[in-house]
Amino acid sequence: MNKNKYCLWCKVEFVPRSAGQPQKYCSKLCKKAYEKEVRKIGIKLLNLESPILNAGVKDNGGE
Numbered sequence: 001m002n003k004n005k006y007c008l009w010c011k012v013e014f015v016p017r018s019a020g021q022p023q024k025y026c027s028k029l030c031k032k033a034y035e036k037e038v039r040k041i042g043i044k045l046l047n048l049e050s051p052i053l054n055a056g057v058k059d060n061g062g063e
C-alpha cells in the first residue's frame, strides 16, 4: 500500500510521519507558504465582498 502523500503546496510526494497529526505538506516551509497564500486570497475575497471597497471600483467604470 502506498502511504505517500502529495504536498498541498509544491506537489512533492512525501512519506508522512506515522505519529501525530496527518501531514498535508512535505515541510513546515510549505505549510507556511500555503497558509500565507490562503490568507492573501482570503483578504482579496474579503475586499471583493465588501460593498464599501467596491464602490470606488464601480465609479471608475470597472467590470
Ligand SMILES: [Zn+2]
Residues within 6 Å of the ligand: 007, 008, 009, 010, 011, 012, 025, 026, 027, 030
Ligand atoms: Zn512541499
